[in-house]
Amino acid sequence: MHMSKEEILKELREGVLNYDEERVKKAAMRALEEGIDPFLAIKEGLTPAINEIGKKFERMEIFLPQLTIAAKAMEAGVAILEPALDKSQGEKVKLGKVVIGTVQGDIHSIGKNIVATMLRAAGFEVIDLGVDVAVDKFLEAAERAKADIIAASALMSFTKVMQRDLVEYLKSVGARDKYKLMVGGGPVNEEWAREIGADGYAEDAIKAVKVAKELLGLK
Amino acid sequence: MISFWEVARRAETGPMMKESDFDMRISMTAMELAKEYEIKYDPSVYVSSDNTMADDVWRAGIELLLKCGVYNVSNKRVITFEEHEVKEALKHVVSEFEIGKGKDRIKIQARGVEDSKKSTIFSGPFGVETSLDVFVPLNQAFIQEPLVDVLFHGGHIQSICGVNTIRANSAFEVIAARVYAELMNQALILGGRPFMPIVWGVAAGVSSLNELGADSFMPKNPEDIFRAVMFLPELKLDDVLLSKTAHFMNYGYPLYAGTTPVIGGYAGDANTAAIVAVAEQIATFLVFGAVVNHIGPQHMRYRSQTNPASLWMNSVMGQAVARNSKLITTTSVTTAGRPGSMQMHLEAAAMAICSVVSGRNLLGPRPAQPLYPNHHNPLHARLFAEVAHAAIKLKREDANEIVAQLVATYKDTLDFDKSPKGKTFEQSYDVRTLKPTEENLSLYKEAKSKLIDLGLELA
The missing domain is CATH 1.10.1240.10 (Methionine synthase domain)
Structure with missing residues (x-):
């Protein structure tokens, strides 16, 4: 019919x-x-x-x-x-590619999963690396996928420092300018994101989509 | 009762599945059970008085646990339980437990719905980054609050040896854990309660393995110290947690176990989250054989635990457990309002009242999402405890009315961009004398007065 x-x-x-x-x-x-x-x-x-x-x-x-x-x-x-x-x-159709994960030493996944789901729903291609992700694994995945954004989540005060290490690692290997870097998670705020030199911070999944679009110059 | 070693064996041999499938199995099963038992969230109710619903949530929680089990994220295996094992285990619940020494020895009890027994108060600067210079006075100020029965984790040391933010699993974390033990000893002695029971460490302190770095310098005998073991939401654990538990058992520590079901996450809405919370409450007892079993009714949007949905979920889940078991339980109270704000006092009071009439002991209060170092204020714990003790005279219907009035004062400022920002310990106390500032004391008195006006019998 x-x-x-x-x-x-x-x-x-x-x-x-x-x-x-x-x-x-x-x-x-x-x-x-x-x-x-x-x-x-x-x-x-x-x-x-x-x-x-x-x-x-x-x-x-x-x-x-x-x-x-x-x-x-x-x-x-x-x-x-x-x-x-x-x-x-x-x-x-595809807004951009995002490599996402929870930083090394941290095994919390719910917040990261929600952000990944919302990004996918918005039209981003998302490569979810899971939890306890080392800084070099973020970069390897981003290089492999030709990603636009790396997004790192942390739920503990003593694991958010790995977001800083991620920035430093990307700088050290000359890859910092190749990717936009977003951070989020319970102990993270705008101030911390600025301090470590991340490009974007979002306090929840809805805002994460907005920030990701802004970082890529999309509406 | 099923032994921990049998649980650990099942963690090695249970059926395997993808973690994402397990997450969705929890979600779907909870939704099916909510439908089958007709368990519905009523946003106009903060403290439920529905015994039938409480009993249905209990039955649904057991069914959920039997259908889904507990997931080991390390090796992707599911630890399963049989119905007879759950029933048998619940017959062996310890409903009273004594801990501490001398005048600080306390008895922690299972509480019933509308129970006239006082709630045990667990409190401390937990989960907050604490600088070395205020670590001892901050803990001492909590220890000196006579209504705080158990000190709950001394905050975590943020920087040491010139390292500004200590990284998980780094050598500095081991040093921080050792210093933590040293300073906790000092605080307990200086606070005049050297044998006060404590909950030693939680996940928000140092990473699991480094927590053990301070074991040989623990302040007292193992039997006087609760060790904390926490599930990941929902119904998940890992090898590190199992290993840590084995260590604690080998050395005779009583366990304080719990989790934070997340409304809005895989636990779903408040009604399904109540079912998941019951399953988790039973599971922490089955897996760890814990003395105290804890639930933090977390909310994905607010990230605090005093919002209407968390209150309702806590009341229904709490009553389900209190009416059908003799488990010793606690509920944590995490507020959007920050220390030194009226909102934090009123949010903490709302959850204290809700929890006490629903059969819980209490942990808290603390500010949610602790972004700022030293943001704690023991005067909040004082009023929180006073409210908890006054609430034992309330019926659930009366409690609901008072909580409704409290929620009305803060419901529009639960989002972090609207909630009051608060103050550090140093801004709220004279760090030398450990006396609260006049401003801090006035706020406490004003909050107390408001609560008396609402009908609470506070001295």
């Missing part, structure tokens, strides 16, 4: 809003079958839905599990649509 463009875009939106990965996948495939511009399907179908999810999360109407499922549904849709994008469209 033929589906109109509006119907397919609605399916993509509803799939994300209802945390239904299969529905999103089906709608994305249908979009390709019906010859709908994949860029349009992402921009007018998936993106508004994930933005709405982000707002719900910000208002605490939904929580991390729902955010994670919705982001996963969105990513599944993008994975189907992306190969059909032409080069210029592809560049527009």
Whole structure:
């Protein structure tokens, strides 16, 4: 049965809003079958839905599990649509690449996971290195992925110092200017970020997306 | 009862799974159970009076633990439990425990809902970066507060030997841990309570292994010192924590175990977080055989624990545990308002009242997200303890009314950019005489007066 463009875009939106990965996948495939511009399907179908999810999360109407499922549904849709994008469209869809991790000596993951999920939902490609990440591992991953941003999380006063070491390490090996560096976490504040020479600080995941966009000169 | 060694064995042999799958299993199972038991969060209630809901949350919490287990992030294995093991373990709960020596020996007890037994007060400058020059006087000022029963961690030393911020697992951390032990001894002696029970270290002090660097210089006998072992949220531990626990057991320390379920994180909303918290409360007892089992009702957005959702979650979870077990429990009180502010006094009072009528002992108060060194003020602990002791006369409905009025005073300034910034210990006390400043004392009296006006019987 033929589906109109509006119907397919609605399916993509509803799939994300209802945390239904299969529905999103089906709608994305249908979009390709019906010859709908994949860029349009992402921009007018998936993106508004994930933005709405982000707002719900910000208002605490939904929580991390729902955010994670919705982001996963969105990513599944993008994975189907992306190969059909032409080069210029592809560049527009991905906002940038972010390598993220919790610093060495620290095994707290929830805050970092939320930021990673929100960045993905906003359209960033995120390489999550997990927890207890050494400074050289951040750089290796950033080089491998050709990342734009390195984001380092710390939850303890005595591990936030590794964010400073990350800055120093990047400087020491001549890589500091290649990446924008964001820091965050419980004991971290703007003052600390400035002191160690990070490019950006955000106190929560919503603001992290805003800061990441600003750092890359995006709206 | 299941032994720690059996738990450790299961941590070596349990089924393997991805950590992200375990996180989502917790989330999804809690949501299913909340639906099945019809457990709903009511934002208009701060202190629940619903016994049926409390009992349902208890049953759901046990089911969650049996379905999900506890995850070892180090080797990706799940420690699982059988229903009969949980039931058997709960029969062996220690509901009374004596600790300390001489006049400072205290009895810590399991408390019931609306119990007339006083809550044990754990307090201290925990989690805050503390400079060496005020470390002893700050702790001494807490020790000299007569209503503080157990000193909870002396703050952590931020800089030493010219190293401004000590790095986890560095050699300086071992030195800091050793100095910490030395200074804690001094503070206890100078404070006139050399045998006061203490909770020695928490995760916010030094990293796990370096905490052991001070073991041979501990102030007293092992049996007088609680050692802290904390799960990662939600229902997770690692090899280091298991190793540390084995060490503490080998040397006969009583354990203080806990975790901080995060509302808004994988624990979900307040209703599902209450279920997760019950599972975690039981799990810390099963895994560690802890004497005291702690929950910090954390909130992802506020990062403090006195917001409406955390209050409700704490009351429901607390009553679930108090009505169905004899576990000795504590709730921590982390405030958005900072030391030396009226808001911190009122937030701490709200959570103290909520917790006491819900069957908890108390830990706190402390400012959330401790960004600034030496930001602690023992006068907050004094009023907090007084409120806790007055609250034993309250019924839950009365407590809810008072807490509602308290929440109304601070609910719009819970975000960090709006909450009062507060003062350091040196700004709030004469560091030489350890007397609070006039301004600090006036604020305490003003806060007390407000609480009396709300109906609390404070002397």
